[in-house]
Amino acid sequence: MKVIEKKEKPEKKKTLRRTVREPKKKALNGNPAKDPSPGRIELHAHSKSGGDATMYAGELIRYASERNMPAVAITDRSSILAFPEMESVCRWGDYTAKPIYGTELSVREKDSEEAFTLTLLVRNDTGKENLYRLYSEARAVSPEPVADPEMLEQFREGLLIGSGGREGKLRRLAQDGASDRELKEIIAKLDYVELLPYESDRKINERLLLLCEAEGKPAVAISDAHFLEKKDKKAWCALVDKCVNRQGIHLYSTDEMLAAFSYLTSEKAQEIVIANPQRIADLCGSVHINPEKRCYPVIVDATERIGKLCREALPGKYEENEKEEALRFLDKELEALEKTQLGFHILQTKELMERAGLRACDVSFRGTSAGSVVLYLLGMTEIDPLKYQLSPETIYGINGTKQIDIDLNVPRELLSKVHRQMGTLEGIGAALPVGCTDTISQAQADEITEMFVSGEHDKIPDAERERISGKIIGNVQKRIAHPGGVILFPKNCDPVKLMPAERLADGSLVTAFDHYCFDHLFKADVLGLSWLDMLRCLSERTGTDVADVPVCSEEAMAFFRPDENGEVTGCADIPGFDSEWERKMISVLRPADFGDMVKVSGLSHSSGTWEKNAETLVKEQGVTIRDLIAFRDDVFDDMIVKGFTREEAFTISELVRKGKAKHRTTEWMKQKKEMKEKGVAEWYIRSCESIAYLFPRAHAVSYTMMTMRLAWYKAHFPAEYAAVIAEYMD
Numbered sequence: 001m002k003v004i005e006k007k008e009k010p011e012k013k014k015t016l017r018r019t020v021r022e023p024k025k026k027a028l029n030g031n032p033a034k035d036p037s038p039g040r041i042e043l044h045a046h047s048k049s050g051g052d053a054t055m056y057a058g059e060l061i062r063y064a065s066e067r068n069m070p071a072v073a074i075t076d077r078s079s080i081l082a083f084p085e086m087e088s089v090c091r092w093g094d095y096t097a098k099p100i101y102g103t104e105l106s107v108r109e110k111d112s113e114e115a116f117t118l119t120l121l122v123r124n125d126t127g128k129e130n131l132y133r134l135y136s137e138a139r140a141v142s143p144e145p146v147a148d149p150e151m152l153e154q155f156r157e158g159l160l161i162g163s164g165g166r167e168g169k170l171r172r173l174a175q176d177g178a179s180d181r182e183l184k185e186i187i188a189k190l191d192y193v194e195l196l197p198y199e200s201d202r203k204i205n206e207r208l209l210l211l212c213e214a215e216g217k218p219a220v221a222i223s224d225a226h227f228l229e230k231k232d233k234k235a236w237c238a239l240v241d242k243c244v245n246r247q248g249i250h251l252y253s254t255d256e257m258l259a260a261f262s263y264l265t266s267e268k269a270q271e272i273v274i275a276n277p278q279r280i281a282d283l284c285g286s287v288h289i290n291p292e293k294r295c296y297p298v299i300v301d302a303t304e305r306i307g308k309l310c311r312e313a314l315p316g317k318y319e320e321n322e323k324e325e326a327l328r329f330l331d332k333e334l335e336a337l338e339k340t341q342l343g344f345h346i347l348q349t350k351e352l353m354e355r356a357g358l359r360a361c362d363v364s365f366r367g368t369s370a371g372s373v374v375l376y377l378l379g380m381t382e383i384d385p386l387k388y389q390l391s392p393e394t395i396y397g398i399n400g401t402k403q404i405d406i407d408l409n410v411p412r413e414l415l416s417k418v419h420r421q422m423g424t425l426e427g428i429g430a431a432l433p434v435g436c437t438d439t440i441s442q443a444q445a446d447e448i449t450e451m452f453v454s455g456e457h458d459k460i461p462d463a464e465r466e467r468i469s470g471k472i473i474g475n476v477q478k479r480i481a482h483p484g485g486v487i488l489f490p491k492n493c494d495p496v497k498l499m500p501a502e503r504l505a506d507g508s509l510v511t512a513f514d515h516y517c518f519d520h521l522f523k524a525d526v527l528g529l530s531w532l533d534m535l536r537c538l539s540e541r542t543g544t545d546v547a548d549v550p551v552c553s554e555e556a557m558a559f560f561r562p563d564e565n566g567e568v569t570g571c572a573d574i575p576g577f578d579s580e581w582e583r584k585m586i587s588v589l590r591p592a593d594f595g596d597m598v599k600v601s602g603l604s605h606s607s608g609t610w611e612k613n614a615e616t617l618v619k620e621q622g623v624t625i626r627d628l629i630a631f632r633d634d635v636f637d638d639m640i641v642k643g644f645t646r647e648e649a650f651t652i653s654e655l656v657r658k659g660k661a662k663h664r665t666t667e668w669m670k671q672k673k674e675m676k677e678k679g680v681a682e683w684y685i686r687s688c689e690s691i692a693y694l695f696p697r698a699h700a701v702s703y704t705m706m707t708m709r710l711a712w713y714k715a716h717f718p719a720e721y722a723a724v725i726a727e728y729m730d
Contacts, residue, residue: 038068038069039067039069039253040069040252040253040254040257040273040274040277041069041070041071041274041278041280041281042073042222042223042251042252043073043075043100043102043119043121043194043220043222043280043281044073044075044104044119044165044194044222044223044224044225045060045072045073045074045223045224045225045226045251046074046075046076046077046225046226047059047085048439048474048475049074049079049081049082049085049476050077050078050079050082050476051076051077051475051476052077052226052239052475053076053226053227053236053239053475054227054232054239054471054472055227055232055471056085056474057074057082057086057089058085058088058089058093059228060072060074060228060251061086061089061090061095061097061099062089062093062095063251064251065096065097067253070096070097070098070281071097071099071100071284072097072100073099073101073102073121073281073284074086074099074100074101074102075102075104075119075120075121076103076104077103078103078104078105078106078144078145079103079476080101080131080132080512081437081476081512083289083513084289084290084513084514084517084518086101086289087099087288087289087290088517098281098284100121100122100281101121101122101284101287101289102119102120102121102122103119103120103131104117104118104119104120104164105134105135105138105145105147105152106144106145106146106147107146107149107169108146108147108148109149110148116164116168116172117164117165117168117169118152118163118164118169118190119164119168119194120134120159120160120161121159121160121280122158122159122284123158123160123283123285124158124285125158125287125288126158127157127158127159127287128287129158130157130158130159131159132496132497132512133496133500134151134152134154134155135500135502135512136496136501136502136512137151138151139500139501139502139503139512140501140502140509141503145502160191160192160280160283160284161190161191161192162190162192162193163186163190163192163193163194164194165194165224166196166224168194170183170187170193170208171196171201171204173186174204174207174208175204180211183207183211184211184214187208187211187217188215188217190217191217191280192217192218192219192220192280193212193218193219193220194219194220194224195208195209195219195221195222195261195272197222197256197257197260197261198260199260206263206264209272218276218279218280219272219276220272220276221252221257221260221261221272221273221277223250223252223257224249225249225250225252226250227249227250227251227471228251229251232250232471233250234460234464234468235449235467235468235471236471238448238449238452238468238472239448239472239475254273254274257273258270258273261273290518290519290520291498291520293520294520295490295498295521295522296341296344296521297344297427297428297488297489297490297522298341298344298427298490298491299343299344299347299348299426299427302337302341302343302344302346302347303337303338303343305347306337306343306346306374306378309377309378310330310334310374310377313377313378313379314326314377317376317377317384322386325386326373326386329373329385329386329392330373330377332392332396332400333372333395335400336392336395336396336400336402336404337374337404339400339401340396340400340402340403342404344426344427345404345406345522345524346374346380346404346406347427348425348427348428348524349380349406349408349524350380351425351426352408352418352422352425352526355421356410356417358410358414359379359547360379360380360547361382361546362410362411362532362536362546363380363381363408363409363410363532364409364529364702364703364705364706365380365381365383365406365408365699366407366408366525366527366699367406367407367696367699368394368395368404368405368696369395369404369406369407370696370698370699370702371383371385371391371394371696371698371701372385372395372404372698373385373386375406381702382551382705383701383702383705385698388598388697388698388701389633389637390697391636393636393646394632394633394636394696394697394698398646398647398651406524406525407525408526409526409529409532410526410528410529410532411528411536412530412532412533413528413536414528415526415527415528418526419431419486419526422486422524427490427491428488428489428490428491429489429490429491429492429493429495430488430489430493430495431488431489432487432489432495432499432510432511433481433482433486433487433510433511434481434482434485434486434510435481435482435502435504435510435511435512435513436480436482437476437479437480437514438476438477438478438479439473439474439475439476440472440473440477441473442469442473444473445469445473446469448469448472449468449472450465478505479502479504479510479512481504481508482510482515483528484526484528485515485523485524485525486523486525486526487511487515487521487522487524488522488524489521498518499511499512499513499518499521500512500513530575530728530729531706531707531710533728534575534710534724534725534728535709535710537724537727537728538710538713538717538720538721541717541723542720549709549712549713550708550709550712551594551705551709552594552708553712553715555711555712555715555716556708556711556714557591557592557711558570558715559571559574559711560577560586560591560711561590562587562590566587567583567587568583568586568587571583571586571711573714573722573725573729574707574710574711575706575710575729576604576703576707577707578729582600582604585600585603585604585610585615586600588618589603590625591625594708595626596625597704597708598697598701598704599626599628599700600625601695601700601703601707602630602634602694602695603628603630605700605703606630606631606694606695607659607691607692608659608662608690608691608692609628609629609687609691609694612690613687613690613691614628614629614630617683621683623683629656629684629687629688629691629694630694630695630697630700631694631696631697631700632653632656632694632695632696632697633653633697634694635649635653635656635657635694636650636653637649639652639675639680642675642678642679642680643678644674648671652671653694655668656688656694657691657693657694658693659691659692659693661688661691662689662691662692664689672685
């Protein structure tokens, strides 16, 4: 029952958002533009974010840029999930097509059960905010957002409303033979009318064009594209589980669209294919999806308050001969908190624990923050960083500018209660649980493809099957809740302006966007951990206090020693050691005390540290458990011993932690040379070059404390322990 640590994301290079430029007349990404003059603009296209397309939003923008389209609108059905991706690819990519944010929204009138669609395009920031509100209110009622006309009118400002694609009410009524009066009433409420390029729509289009002229409304030709090129139709048919002989759906080129409307005069075709879409696109300005500035909760005097509380607590935590070192550690942390302005989160987490009645022994902290002296002095964690040789650099970086990442584990049975409290903490105006995207995996895409190509399609070559599968993968299936992430908004901030909400099938509200798309919003992580529930339950059933249970005892260590057959079986029902792989590691390393158990935890949670690395070093070269590399802290400490400065040691530990030593980067090869010059052993360097990721020591200490306390309960209350394990380790 291994708990997997959230891997830290690499820091993004800070760059100003690219300004959309005029189309270039040179080739992009090796693909020559088909026409040196600006092409048509697509105002209705779909991406994988909507769940029914074969291209990502970024692919669509790149494709449009390569074909000299000045702009492209992504209008996923009942979804705005593509928005962050659209902004991101335009910020980081050298693309010329302006992104137009939109959606194809379902609308249902009160006297009708049948819903129809309208296309909504964002003109400005007001339109973006109104679309967010419209989306949030529609999603608050149902997981499938359906708006009513009154709601649409309420949030109309800043939006352009088109007639919709194949499911638009205007097209549907025209197809069914509605009167001119009925159609004019609808057109009068629209900003533009969308015309499909299908031959079967010719009579409908001719009629709608006459009505648009009479009402003074522009008509635009759209592809309603769900894939980029004709060859991708098989993949789309496989995805939507239907193979139909219908025209279009791919992204029409300018020439294709003009040819599709060749039954009109040349002037009229040019108007609806090029001129009118350009007019609509010109009305849509630039908007920011990710806030331009940091939008974190604020507690003005947070660092000052933390410093005062910590200094008051320090005499009761440290002996006289330890105080000087503890103060140095504390000053470094306080300086880093002031630089990053993250003190508010520490105070909020402390308040959260107090409200929930949770002590340091009742929770655990994940990641590097578990080794914070501030958290220790504030009574939030039991881990003394001095005792376990932890360093502030692992938390805040070498210059103290890295944000502290506080991931709090609480008993699962209290998680809902704790989450409900988060929006009412000091400095917080609102809290919204984070939503995540469940997309079609590679295995699912392969299965969908195989089902499609069977039977009459079974002659499709393997290469084509792979191509089809690649087009299907990544389509959004549904939104799910993050296990414990919550976006915290500051006071006097309207959350909907920044992050719309949506309701999941279970009725819970979550963010409509994935949190990692937003650099300037603050996500807190409070997760439920069953190990803490087990300890809580054992405490209640045995009348003991978890705080009094030793984190290391001889009777607990006995479960991790080999039996007469040389096998380690006593810990098979202890969380963290329920797999044969972990028990084999124990049998090889033969840990003797708590420190050794921490090392085992680090080796099991890191990547590239055990097989063909530490295991071989122990068995073949006699390297002891104490000398093995299990943590980023190990490399940092070892390099300082070898004479490197703290900054140099940190650089080396980061290269190893991130797997850059494994990939023999130029930076690593330079450090490797210096390591050899300072006498670092060859086996140690080879070990570094096998590592893909290193766990933080503080996190391992946190896990090991829980594990060893559970082992103590097993030794002293075997019946109660067996009952609790049976209940929680299903």
